[in-house]
Amino acid sequence: PVSAHAFQLQRRSAKREALRPRRLGKPHHAQGRKAQAEAHSEAEMIRRPMSTQKINRRTAIKMTAAGAGALVISKDFLKAQEAAAPFGPQFSRLESLTTGEWWKRPGNNGKPAPRGRKGAPPSMNVPRDQVVAFAMYTHQNGVLKLSAQLFPLKPGEKREARLELQKPGEEWSVAAKAEVLYPGWDAHFRIEKWDNSKDVKYRVCHGEKAKFEGLIRKDPKDKDEIVVANLSCNSSRTTGPRTEIVENLKRLNPDLLFFGGDQHYRHTEHTVGWVEFGLQYREIIRDRPTVAIPDDHDVGHGNVWGESGKRSTIPGDADGGYKFPVKYVNQVQRQQTSSLPDPVDSKPVNRGIGVYFTSLNVGGVDFAILEDRKFKTGPAGKIPKMGPRPDHINNPKYDPNKIDLPGLQLLGPRQEKFLADWSADWTNAEMKGVLSQTAFCGAVHMHGGPRNRLLADLDCNGWPQTPSRRALTLIRRAWAVHLCGDQHLAVVVKHGITDHGDGPYGFTGPALVNTIYGRWWHPLNEKPGPNPVPNSPLPWTGDFKDGLGNKISMMAYANPENRADEKKRADGFGIARFNKKNRQVTFECWPRFCDVREGDKAQYAGWPITVDQAANDGRKVAGWLPELRFAKGERPVVQVIEDETGEVLYTTRATGNRFQPRVYSKGKHTVKVGAQKPNAKTLKGLEPKAKKAAGKLDVAL
Numbered sequence: 083p084v085s086a087h088a089f090q091l092q093r094r095s096a097k098r099e100a101l102r103p104r105r106l107g108k109p110h111h112a113q114g115r116k117a118q119a120e121a122h123s124e125a126e127m128i129r130r131p132m133s134t135q136k137i138n139r140r141t142a143i144k145m146t147a148a149g150a151g152a153l154v155i156s157k158d159f160l161k162a163q164e165a166a167a168p169f170g171p172q173f174s175r176l177e178s179l180t181t182g183e184w185w186k187r188p189g190n191n192g193k194p195a196p197r198g199r200k201g202a203p204p205s206m207n208v209p210r211d212q213v214v215a216f217a218m219y220t221h222q223n224g225v226l227k228l229s230a231q232l233f234p235l236k237p238g239e240k241r242e243a244r245l246e247l248q249k250p251g252e253e254w255s256v257a258a259k260a261e262v263l264y265p266g267w268d269a270h271f272r273i274e275k276w277d278n279s280k281d282v283k284y285r286v287c288h289g290e291k292a293k294f295e296g297l298i299r300k301d302p303k304d305k306d307e308i309v310v311a312n313l314s315c316n317s318s319r320t321t322g323p324r325t326e327i328v329e330n331l332k333r334l335n336p337d338l339l340f341f342g343g344d345q346h347y348r349h350t351e352h353t354v355g356w357v358e359f360g361l362q363y364r365e366i367i368r369d370r371p372t373v374a375i376p377d378d379h380d381v382g383h384g385n386v387w388g389e390s391g392k393r394s395t396i397p398g399d400a401d402g403g404y405k406f407p408v409k410y411v412n413q414v415q416r417q418q419t420s421s422l423p424d425p426v427d428s429k430p431v432n433r434g435i436g437v438y439f440t441s442l443n444v445g446g447v448d449f450a451i452l453e454d455r456k457f458k459t460g461p462a463g464k465i466p467k468m469g470p471r472p473d474h475i476n477n478p479k480y481d482p483n484k485i486d487l488p489g490l491q492l493l494g495p496r497q498e499k500f501l502a503d504w505s506a507d508w509t510n511a512e513m514k515g516v517l518s519q520t521a522f523c524g525a526v527h528m529h530g531g532p533r534n535r536l537l538a539d540l541d542c543n544g545w546p547q548t549p550s551r552r553a554l555t556l557i558r559r560a561w562a563v564h565l566c567g568d569q570h571l572a573v574v575v576k577h578g579i580t581d582h583g584d585g586p587y588g589f590t591g592p593a594l595v596n597t598i599y600g601r602w603w604h605p606l607n608e609k610p611g612p613n614p615v616p617n618s619p620l621p622w623t624g625d626f627k628d629g630l631g632n633k634i635s636m637m638a639y640a641n642p643e644n645r646a647d648e649k650k651r652a653d654g655f656g657i658a659r660f661n662k663k664n665r666q667v668t669f670e671c672w673p674r675f676c677d678v679r680e681g682d683k684a685q686y687a688g689w690p691i692t693v694d695q696a697a698n699d700g701r702k703v704a705g706w707l708p709e710l711r712f713a714k715g716e717r718p719v720v721q722v723i724e725d726e727t728g729e730v731l732y733t734t735r736a737t738g739n740r741f742q743p744r745v746y747s748k749g750k751h752t753v754k755v756g757a758q759k760p761n762a763k764t765l766k767g768l769e770p771k772a773k774k775a776a777g778k779l780d781v782a783l
Contacts, residue, residue, distance in 0.1 A: 116268070126575050129614055150680045169407045176266050176382075176410055180206055180234045180353040190603035194743065200347065201321035203354045204361060206234050211269070211291035214243070216285075216360035218372040219298060220442055222423045226276040226298065229421040230286040231360055232267045234353075243269035247298075261286075261297065266353055270337035270420045286338040293333060296368030302445035302554050303510075310447075310515070311448040312656030314342035314567020315593035316359060316379070324362040326453075327594060327655060330678045331366045331631045334657060338444045339363075339370060342567035342591070343377025343519040347598060350382055350406075352414050371444060374418045377518040377519045377568055378541075381414050382406050385541045387545040388453075388461035390494065393434035400472040400540075402460025422451065426500050431456060439497055441504055447660045448511035450504050450562070452518035454543050457494030461540045464490065473629060475538035475629060482547065484536075493553050501553070505560035506733045509758040512662040513695055514555040514560040518543075520568035521590045522550050523627040525575050525636065528602035528782045532642075538629030542569070545630050559646070561698045561734050562666050564588040565658055571601040572656065572671050573638040573689050576631025576700065580612070582625040586698035589669045591656030592640055592686075600651070611636065619687040625664035638688030640671055649675050654686070661754045665695040665737055699732055701746045705770025707753060710743040718783060725767075733760060745770045 114612045167174040179187055179195065189195025190207040213235065219228035223399030230243055260269040264420055268514030269286070279303040285295040302308060311331055316324075331339075341363075346355030360367070378386040381404060389402030404411050407723040412435060419438040430436050440738045460473035465485040469476040474484075494503070505514070522543040529536045533701040544550055554577050563586060572592035577585030603622060607609075615637055623636045643650035657670035671689040672678060682690055712718055722743045731745065745751050751768050755758035762783050769774070 089701075090157060098239050116670060119301075125248075133395070133548045136579065138571055139380075156382070157576045165265075169410055173410070175352055175408055176406065178352050179203065179330045179351050180267060181265050184234050184687050185236060186215070188400075191364075192667065200318045203348065203351065204321075204358050206354065207355070210289070213239075213292045214286050214288050214294040216364035216367060217286045217294050217296060217369050219284075219421050220371045220373065220423060220629065221276050221278050221298065221301070222443055223286060223389040224274065224276050225423070226271075226273040226300075227423065227690070228273075228284070228286075228701060229295065229417070230269045230271070231357060231417065232262055232269065232288060233357060234261060234267050237726075242288075242289045245271045245273075246285050246287055249432045250280055250282070250693070253310070254285070256411065259413060260748060261605075261734045263416070266417055268417045268420070270416075278344075279433065282750075293675055294368070297370075299337075301371055305445055306339070306661060308338070308445040308513075308660045308662065309336040309394050309700075310338045310340055310444075310565065310658045310660070311336040312340055312342065312565045312567065312589060312591035312658060313594055313595070314363070314591055315344045315476075315570055315598070315653075316346060317593070317595040317597040318347040318355060318358070319597040321358070322362075324594070326675050328363060328366050328671060331655070333678050337370065338442075338449075339367060339372040340517050340565060341563070342373040342402045342517065344374055344379045344568065345374060345376070347379045349379065352380065352382070352410070352417070354699070355380075356417055357432050359538040364703040373422065374443065374634075375415050375438070375451065375519060376418050376743065378710060380418065381392055381411050386437075386455050387458045388456035389460050390457050390491075391430070391435040393433070396462060396475070398462075398471060400460050400462035402458075402462070404435070408435055412436050416603075437496075439500060443510055446510060446512040446662055448508070448514045450501060450514070450516045450560075452497060452501075453767065454493060454518045457491050457497065459490045459546065460546075461485070461491075463510045465652050469536075473540040474536055476536065478537060479685040480537075482629075483546065485540075485630075486547040490549065492543060492549035498552060498556060501556035502559075502730075505556060505562075506730070506734050507759055508733065512735055513660050513665065513667075515563050515658070515660065516557050516564045516668075517653075518564070520566050521573075522554055522564065522577060522586055523575060523588070523601060523632045523634050523771065524630055525573045525590070525634055525639070526569060526571055527604045527606070528597060530601075532600070532602055532604075535604075536629070542630075544628055544632045547630055547632060551579050554579050558584075558699050559730055559732050561732060562586060563693070563698060565656070565659065567591050567593070569601060570596055570599050571603065572638075572686065573603065574669050576635040576637060578625075578635065582633045584634050584702075585700065587637075587667070587669075587693050589656060592652055592654045592671065592674075594653060596642065596645070596653035598639060598653040600642045600645045602641045603636065604641070604725070615688075637691055638671070638686070640686040640688070649673075651696075652686070666692055668692040668693065696734075703744045704746050704748055705744075706773040706776045707745060707751060707770055708745040708777045709770045710736075710753070710755070712736070712739040712741075713782065714739055716757075718755050718757055718762075719760050719783075723752040723754070725752055742773065742776065755783065757783060 169176045213233045215231045217230040245258045247257045258271045262269045282298045283294045287293045302684045345359040348355035387402045392403035394405045412437040442449050524542045524544045578668035579585040591745045611626045614624035640652045642652040654672045654674040659668040669691045671686040717736045721730045726749045753765040756762035
């Protein structure tokens with residue numbers, strides 16, 4: 083809440099700013115005093131509060147920056163479209179390079195923008211036939227969703243974009259029109275009754291000349307292997323193209339791009355950072371489905387614990403919540419996630435911050451897309467402080483149980499329910515995976531520098547421990563792997579929920595460009611753990627506990643060799659190959675400056691790693707239930723439940739018309755079977771035996 087005195091001070095400050103003389107510059111053409119007067123008039127309309135302006139036909143036309151045939155727009159858009167500070171006077175620096183008279187600002191007016199620790203951003207003042215920067219899309223269940231990002235528009239330019247399609251054997255035609263939103267300069271399209279069985283060319287157009295073209299791929303359901311690129315952490319200190327990454331990705335030809343967050347590090351200039359990201363990767367984005375989800379730096383934080391949308395009020399934001407206005411947070415999410423399938427539970431969190439957690443099926447691999455920041459509790463004021471910051475722990479004698487307190491949240495009840503439902507629904511799915519921002523453990527020892535050892539970092543998903551293990555249990559139910567980024571250190575781990583190795587695999591990809599922050603895996607005793615990976619070229623694999631007490635089995639890691647050398651920073655990208663035929667997942671880890679045509683020898687040491695789908699549940703087998711035999715050609719969904727506890731052990735799709743369930747205790751079990759969900763037939767009271775002695779059951783659906 084703002085006091086009455088503070089509110090009056092804000093009003094006076096805003097009034098002084100509005101009345102301050104502005105240097106508007108000279109007109110480019112010899113139009114004399116009339117042009118200068120019109121410029122002053124338009125600038126005055128922008129500065130003056132809406133309530134003091136007299137609205138007539140002439141001023142309305144000017145203020146909508148439109149003429150004959152202009153898009154009909156809402157009153158809210160009319161008020162906001164040219165606002166110099168759309169987030170209020172307290173946050174006037176937000177989006178300063180893309181709002182108000184943005185074309186007059188350094189960086190856009192021919193003069194360099196202030197750099198600070200970041201590289202200079204690209205100019206937003208581009209030729210007007212290039213104002214459509216990029217577009218990305220997904221399609222599922224007969225719905226195509228496509229988002230376009232434009233460069234900022236100028237007064238007089240129509241705030242409308244068109245989506246045009248060229249279906250096989252047909253001419254180009256306009257499929258939809260959309261308002262270009264402000265602030266943000268983004269436009270979003272939704273096409274119902276989409277036929278995903280054909281490739282379709284598209285182009286997003288603005289005006290007569292500006293366009294961005296691409297291809298909407300058909301769903302690759304006939305492919306045996308679905309390839310996913312695992313991408314995150316795209317440093318803004320290193321500007322310019324990402325040619326070396328894009329060309330390698332083109333050669334690998336992924337079916338899905340997953341950008342897991344930190345698409346840029348420009349914090350208060352999301353539109354500039356998002357456009358810059360799009361320019362760097364649009365040659366690979368334009369012709370395949372893309373998932374982009376924002377992480378902390380995208381919304382202007384160093385770290386973020388969303389705590390269901392509350393406002394953060396302390397330096398470092400460890401009290402939980404967001405420090406920038408709701409309008410800004412929602413804009414970031416709108417620009418990055420509007421092309422995702424509709425959220426499964428669209429109710430906003432506190433203060434009206436939207437949600438986007440959902441699922442996406444690509445070629446028979448069903449991905450849960452999570453928000454592992456938005457609902458997470460902030461540590462400050464909730465747990466004892468045990469380091470220089472509320473989120474860092476350095477005391478080697480601390481008890482991890484003292485920070486694993488009742489009521490702390492990670493995914494939150496809504497996303498946990500979603501995961502439980504998703505794990506049981508195998509509609510048109512052969513395999514499953516989970517996509518989110520960061521790892522469900524702290525598989526890091528050194529932070530920021532090779533000698534800066536940190537025991538525990540509460541920014542990772544390994545804390546709070548109890549809800550973290552609940553999440554891993556739900557992921558294990560689907561025999562799913564987890565893909566993420568954020569950590570600036572590529573690792574593959576096998577999680578342990580109760581015992582080492584009993585949980586799913588997690589692949590944290592490397593930073594795309596690692597000039598922000600380095601991390602290292604380096605056990606204090608410099609020895610491998612129990613059960614190291616056989617014949618690994620890496621010295622420190624095996625079973626460990628992270629600094630939060632979570633059990634992990636380290637399979638591979640890619641430490642920076644020399645962060646002063648651009649080619650030795652351990653950056654690059656990950657690839658996950660989902661082989662539906664043999665039910666295996668292969669993880670690949672490629673250095674930024676490698677040539678993928680050289681094959682596996684070009685990957686980081688320790689990769690590739692191939693795991694069986696069923697190995698995502700690593701619990702010790704206590705026995706086997708009868709082999710289930712189905713009619714020829716049937717490959718139903720099978721769910722196994724432990725009767726004593728009522729726990730769903732797992733749900734999966736059979737690879738053929740036979741499936742023998744394994745169980746982890748000696749008591750009775752229930753098996754449910756169905757074509758897409760386990761809802762057609764229930765078999766009760768099944769007791770485990772040795773595999774060959776368990777017998778067989780014919781099951782008719």
